[in-house]
Amino acid sequence: MSALTGSTGREGRRSILPWLAVPALLFFVGFALVPLVGVFALSFTTWDGIGTIHPSGLTSWRAVLTNPGLPHALWVTFLVMAVSWAVQTPASILLGTFLAGRQRYRAVLSLIYFVPLLLSSAAIAVAYRALLDPNFGLGAGLGFEWLSKDWLGRPWLAFGVVVFVVSWQFVPFHSLIYQGGVQQIPQSLYEAAQLDGAGQIRQFFSITLPQLKYTIITSSTLMVIGSLTFFDLIFVLTEGGPGDATRVLALDMYKRGFQAELMGPASAIAVILVLMGLAIALLLRRLGGRDAGESQLEGA
């Protein structure tokens, strides 16, 4: 701490600035950073969650890595991430561009658009379970054969439902981000394109999309890291089922740790999750260049 108090501002007098960051730092270190280190440490132990913790070397890692369920859980996690990204991103960009326009009914639309953002994942999962019930749900009630499938009882259907529900919940949030991105694109670019005779579609692909590069990186980062934590939604909606069809890593961690009382292997899974998140975030940053702050100013 002495290093802190010794820091001086430009005027050479002592600055309290570093101290202002200390309360946040303490919380963050205590309940995010220490647990982060802790999860690495715990993955080399054996612990049932209640009794004493025994160091056990690589036992937990061996148990996890040789478990045939791991490749599957990794695959499902990756698939949920990739497919929900591929569904949400185009939808959010289109919606965001649309919402940034000047239609008069936009205000009413945006009022309704963001309601799914207000519901908890648990609430959404509970509602969709009832809605998709093959006997009493929406499809059965309307007499639509194609709607009254056993949605949550078939592996691929259940997977599709998870992706759909995730999109239903999060597209509003990402549209909002894209709306802001579109609103920051300098008008002069569009005017120049207009003079060159570019139509709407052409303008969208050669101006809007390239200009949104950093917004896409931001939104995708949040989307992808978020998808690693889809726990509550899947837990309430399918419990990872049918079979293991929707058992993503986060769910796997919970089930092993808090249900099967194997905290060591569960911690190893958590480490894999952390590494995945970091790797993807770094990859996206690479794609985005150094600093998203100096974004859409070229040509302005």
Next chain:
Amino acid sequence: MTTTLTKPQPQKTTPRERGHRPGATAHRRNWLGGLAGWLWLAVVVVPLYWILITSLKARSNYYASNPLAPPTDPTLDNYELVLESDFISYFWNSVVVTAGAVVPAVAVSFMAAYAIVRGWRMRFLRVVNGMFLMGLAIPLQATAIPVYLIIIKLQLYDSLLALILPSIAFAIPLSVLILANFIRDVPKELFDSMRVDGATEWGTLWRLAAPLTRPAILTVTIFNALTIWNGFLLPLILTQSPSQRTLPLALWTFQGEYGVNVPALLAAVVLTTLPLIILYAFGRRQLLSGLTAGFSR
């Protein structure tokens, strides 16, 4: 980047207003966007509408009627049934956890964001900033097991405080990022003139930076309230007795208890969301413009 969203700007009237596409005049609409817009609206509205009308149906009516038809005789019985359970106590637990976590989280995040913006020359603060940014790249739920261990060691297991402390920590990275983005927009001259007037950093923080970034503070408050109010994993692993239950967890247990009483279940869904709908009705503008400015850079 100059998004000066110090207040929501309703209507400027220059023809080059943001978002006004030269091509998007009255008779040349953005068809593609418009189509997507209306399509998505239907996708959003149908389930919401169904939740609402079903929660107002009597059980007998639910099985007999067309699911999309409004109830023949709307009833509040389902709501009564839910409220007769311990719903009110779960509700207060949620209020305590949300308020107890959001207020300190926003306060400490604001102080940290101010320090990071004003003191970016100091290595220590740059390191702190880097750490918070790293927190954004890590799925913090992955730390659930050590958090559970720490809470047990602190003898806080099965208490509301057990939910509050990690919630504060998890809220910090994003809050600092958004608040710092706004504090950066405060003109430097204002800080300089405060300094000339002999104000301390502490005084400048509360008398200049805080009032000028009020919309951002409100945004971060609403956003964190939303996240914490809806939190599920922490209550699931850090509490066990019904007296400490928060609403999302209660919904899950309702699903087990009410089973096939779908109208009652959906009444519970509506009730758990109601406070947020009210909050949203008041702070919608603020939340939407703030989030936009916070992320779209």
